[in-house]
Structures are given as C-alpha cells and as structure tokens.
Amino acid sequence: MRTEVELIVNGRSVRAAVEPRKSLLHLLRVELGLIGTKEGCAEGDCGACVVLVDGKPINSCLLLALECEGREVTTIEGLGATGELEPLQEAFIQAGAVQCGYCTPGMILAAKALLDRIPDPTPEDVKNALVGHLCRCTGYAKILEAVQLAAQMSRSEGVLIDG
Amino acid sequence: MHDFRYFAPDTIEEALAFLGDSNGGSRPLAGGTCLIPQMRNRHLGSPYRQKRAMRPECLVSLRRLEELRRVERSGDEWYLGAMTTLARLAERETEADIPVLSQVASGVASPEIRNLATLGGNICNASPAADLLAPLLALQARVHLVSEESERWLPVRGFFRAPHRTALGAGEILAGVGVSVDASASPWGVASYATHSHMGMTLVSATCILEETVPRSRARLVVTPASGRPIELLVDLSGRAERDRETVGDMLGSALAQQSGKVRGCHYAQENPQVPSWYVEHRAVLAAQEAVSTALDRHDQRGSARP
Structure with a gap:
C-alpha cells in the first residue's frame, strides 16, 4: 500500500x-x-x-x-544555477574526469559534501571522501585532479567576490 | 523486495508497544545498511545469503527517536545512544571522548555508509566481521536493552551469542551502550585486515587496551576473526617489555589453535572460499601484535615508563 x-x-x-x-x-x-x-x-x-x-x-x-x-x-x-555549471561540474569537464559518466553524479555530490566541509582539501582528504565510489573507465587520477581543481576554482571565485 | 508495512513512531514507548504486540513479525530499522540488502532477494546468489535473507512483516523505524541519539556522560560511563551514526562516532569532537571507537568507526566502509550506519545496528547485526566488536569488547562495554515491561544491562560479551545471534529478546531494542570513562582514556591500539584496503570485508580486527593496575600492567587484547568467535586475552606485561610481540604472538597462536574446530564451516568461509581460515588466523596474529605494539607506543608517548 x-x-x-x-x-x-x-x-x-x-x-x-x-x-x-x-x-x-x-x-x-x-x-x-x-x-x-x-x-x-x-x-x-x-x-x-x-x-x-x-x-x-x-x-x-x-x-x-x-x-x-x-x-x-x-x-x-x-547543482548549479539554471544553464550554468557548478565549479565541480566545470572542473570534471576541464580535467577530463568523465568517460561513460555513470559514476559522475555520485562522485560530484560526494565531492561537493567534502568541499562544503573542507574548502582546501588535501589529496588524502579527496581520496577518503571518494572511497565509496567505483569508476571502471577513468582510473581515478583525473577525478582526484578534478576535485582539487574545483577547490581552486571555488577559492578564486571567493577572492573575486570578496575583492 | 517483498511487501511490508512501515511504522515510524515518535516516542520510544510507541515503538516498544508496537514491537511487543507484533509477535516477532516486526524488526526495528536503524541505518538499514545491512538490513535493506538482506531484504532484497535479487541478490541472493549464494546459499549463505539465502539463509540470511529477511522478510519482516513490518519495519519499525527508529529514526525519529531522539533519545536514541543521546551521547553524554553518565557517572563513570559514556552513554552512546544506539542511533548514533558511525560518522558521528568518528568525529573526535563528539561529546564522548572514546578515541579507540572514533578511530575504528572512521575506517568503516565509506563516508556515505557511515552517515547512515549506526552503533546499534552494527552491534545488533552481530556480524563476526563487525568493525566495532573488538573495541567494544576490549573496552568491556555494556549494552542497555529496553522493552515495554523492563530494562536491563548486559556486557557486550554476553550480548553476542553466535554469528548473527544476540541476546535481544522479543519486543526488546538496544537503546544505547555504556563505556567506562577510565577505559576510554587508557592507552590503546587497533589493527585490522580486510579483503581490500578500502570498502573490503574485515577479515580480522584486533584491539588492545592497556589496563594499568597496581602493581602490574596488563593488556586486554580482543581479536575478532571473521571466521570464528571473538578471542579475548589478558596479557601480563610485567617484565616482558622486550618480548611483547613474541609473547602476544605465542599466546594468540595457542588460543587460535584451540579454536580451530570452531573455525571450520564458519559463515564467512561458506561465502568466501577464497579466504581460508588459516589465512585469517595468520592475519589475526599479526593484527594482535600490531595492536599491542601501538598501545605500548601510546603509553610511552604519555611520558610513563614502559610497563
């Protein structure tokens, strides 16, 4: 019922x-x-x-x-405003972190939760945040790079806004 | 998944009354990370999984019961509500300061699982591969069980009857866990081996708590091999400082040898024939040695002479 x-x-x-x-x-x-x-x-x-x-x-x-x-x-x-991408989504494209894309939504949301909590994560923080995600295409290196890139992009945006 | 009814009570009294009236047809739902997969019959490939399948008539959600999320000091004990998530346990900033539990909880599965999984669920599922079993036994923790008519406390040791079997009675739920404040502050060490470095099934866990009793010190060591029953040892450390690893290794080796009959035909071996019991036993000795060694290092770092 x-x-x-x-x-x-x-x-x-x-x-x-x-x-x-x-x-x-x-x-x-x-x-x-x-x-x-x-x-x-x-x-x-x-x-x-x-x-x-x-x-x-x-x-x-x-x-x-x-x-x-x-x-x-x-x-x-x-995520993202209408017609615009979040820094994480943009970073996944720029870093070439997407192949078949099946794992990508989960990866991006887990990474968002990490960046909301730790805006400047270490590579170890990123690995620990994504430990529960499997990707059979990319080999993970590009995904880890993308999250670090997104963190940099968010910080730059923050500087521009603050400045 | 089969059809079932769902009830989400607002108070523990409502939950207990419902469970008491249901003649065993209802099950409490905590985080669901074990129960939900067990209820999905499309994943029942092996005979072991078929045996573990569950088809409750009703799930009683414990999510709204705030009193089961209580984490506070109560006299000489930390009281941890059963619905405390593993993510909250893993936070060192939590109200209770139990570093050994925080350390072990932070290594369970993934952040996503830890956000759902609960302390109570981990205990009541009673898997011999449960990560929290070894530290709770080493801390000599006790469980708080409540039913409509009564409440009682049991040591964790007495709560686990066998793999996936507990002392939980009909209509009873686990409300919380009590952990000694003194034991929580003692030097500790943990080590574990799993099928994979991350997200793997734990094969063996070891926890050592150093008990500093006058005039001697001793290590309370608990090893939980997924292939058998928990093994508890009290290792007298007086005058053995230089031979700790050998002593622990010898003692554990003997204890495991005595249990070898119980290890055969265990649930884990049935599902994972690629992980033989002798391998788990071998890893158990290594984990035990590492746990004791780490506890002794922590003891030394606190500035005291090695016991």
Whole structure:
C-alpha cells in the first residue's frame, strides 16, 4: 500500500506516494523523473546512487523513501544555477574526469559534501571522501585532479567576490 | 523486495508497544545498511545469503527517536545512544571522548555508509566481521536493552551469542551502550585486515587496551576473526617489555589453535572460499601484535615508563 511522503528535493517541496519497500533512489528516478542519480550495485558498494540528504552524502539505494520524510535531498540536477555549471561540474569537464559518466553524479555530490566541509582539501582528504565510489573507465587520477581543481576554482571565485 | 508495512513512531514507548504486540513479525530499522540488502532477494546468489535473507512483516523505524541519539556522560560511563551514526562516532569532537571507537568507526566502509550506519545496528547485526566488536569488547562495554515491561544491562560479551545471534529478546531494542570513562582514556591500539584496503570485508580486527593496575600492567587484547568467535586475552606485561610481540604472538597462536574446530564451516568461509581460515588466523596474529605494539607506543608517548 502506498504511503505519502513529503520532502524537499533540490529546494522544492515534493509530496509523493510510495510503497514502503521503495528506496529513495526509486522515488527520485521513477516517481520524480530525476534520472541523473544512477543505480549500480544496489548494496551501497559502488556509490553511483549517492545524493545529499540534509547536506550529507548517502547511498540512496539503502535508504527507504519513507525514511526521508521532512528531509532535504540534493541530486545532481540540483547543482548549479539554471544553464550554468557548478565549479565541480566545470572542473570534471576541464580535467577530463568523465568517460561513460555513470559514476559522475555520485562522485560530484560526494565531492561537493567534502568541499562544503573542507574548502582546501588535501589529496588524502579527496581520496577518503571518494572511497565509496567505483569508476571502471577513468582510473581515478583525473577525478582526484578534478576535485582539487574545483577547490581552486571555488577559492578564486571567493577572492573575486570578496575583492 | 517483498511487501511490508512501515511504522515510524515518535516516542520510544510507541515503538516498544508496537514491537511487543507484533509477535516477532516486526524488526526495528536503524541505518538499514545491512538490513535493506538482506531484504532484497535479487541478490541472493549464494546459499549463505539465502539463509540470511529477511522478510519482516513490518519495519519499525527508529529514526525519529531522539533519545536514541543521546551521547553524554553518565557517572563513570559514556552513554552512546544506539542511533548514533558511525560518522558521528568518528568525529573526535563528539561529546564522548572514546578515541579507540572514533578511530575504528572512521575506517568503516565509506563516508556515505557511515552517515547512515549506526552503533546499534552494527552491534545488533552481530556480524563476526563487525568493525566495532573488538573495541567494544576490549573496552568491556555494556549494552542497555529496553522493552515495554523492563530494562536491563548486559556486557557486550554476553550480548553476542553466535554469528548473527544476540541476546535481544522479543519486543526488546538496544537503546544505547555504556563505556567506562577510565577505559576510554587508557592507552590503546587497533589493527585490522580486510579483503581490500578500502570498502573490503574485515577479515580480522584486533584491539588492545592497556589496563594499568597496581602493581602490574596488563593488556586486554580482543581479536575478532571473521571466521570464528571473538578471542579475548589478558596479557601480563610485567617484565616482558622486550618480548611483547613474541609473547602476544605465542599466546594468540595457542588460543587460535584451540579454536580451530570452531573455525571450520564458519559463515564467512561458506561465502568466501577464497579466504581460508588459516589465512585469517595468520592475519589475526599479526593484527594482535600490531595492536599491542601501538598501545605500548601510546603509553610511552604519555611520558610513563614502559610497563
């Protein structure tokens, strides 16, 4: 039997009726049509389904949709202003960190949570933040570079704005 | 996943009343990082996983129960609510200062998992590969169990009955964990080996807490091999400072040899035949030696003479 759940997705209040057995991932992709979030292993091992819940990265395949009542969810569609890319998205393109792109939304959201917490991360911080993400194309080096580049870009933007 | 009902009570009384009335058909839902995959039947490839599959009629969410997130000092103990996430445990700035638990929690899986997974879930899942089992046993922690009619405390040692079996009664939930403030401040060391350096299944964990009792010091060492039952040893360190590694290695080797019968046919070997028990035993000795050695180093760094 479907049960109503109300939450905030990418800044908008959303109400949907889902079966208790459905995950947040299902709610996002099937009920709300936000297909930027991907399904990989469905066991919390690959990181393809990572979104931010109340600002923290979580595996949306492991969280029941009904557990998100009243919570704030950010998906890849919620990043950047309309028609513009976030520094992280721009950095992933510039650094050549995207190949097939399946892991990219999860990687970018995990990296966003890191940069929100630590604006100037060490390479070790970046590795630790992305430890739960698998990429079968890039070999990771470009992804780590992209996150460092995004941190630099954000700092430069901050200087310009402050200046 | 099968159909089930979902209930998210606002108070612990409501949760306990519901669980008490459900005749075992309901299960508490904490972080869900183990329970949800166990309920998904499309991943039931192996006989082991089929055996571990769960089909509860109802899930009782503990998410809204703020009192299960309590982290505070209570007399001589730190009280950690069962819904404390591993991410919060990993923060050294948390209200409770238990560096050994913070260290171990910070190495569990990924940040995403740690943001969901809880202390209570890690304990109640009762996996012999659970990362927090060794430090909780070494700290001689105790669990706080509540039901509609009563509440009780049990040492963690008595709570784990067997792999994936606990002393939790019908209608009972784990409300929190008590950890001695003194034990938390003692010199400590941890070491573990997993199937992979990151995100791997832990094969063996070891935790050592140095107990400084007059006139002698001793190391309380707990080793939790994923292939068997936890092994606890008290190592007298008086006059053995120069032979610590050999002493611990010998003692642990003997203890493991005595347990070899129990190791065979264990759940982990059934699912992972590529990881034989002898390899886990070998790693157990190395982890134990490293944990004791690190604890002794910490002791020395505090400026005291080595015991």
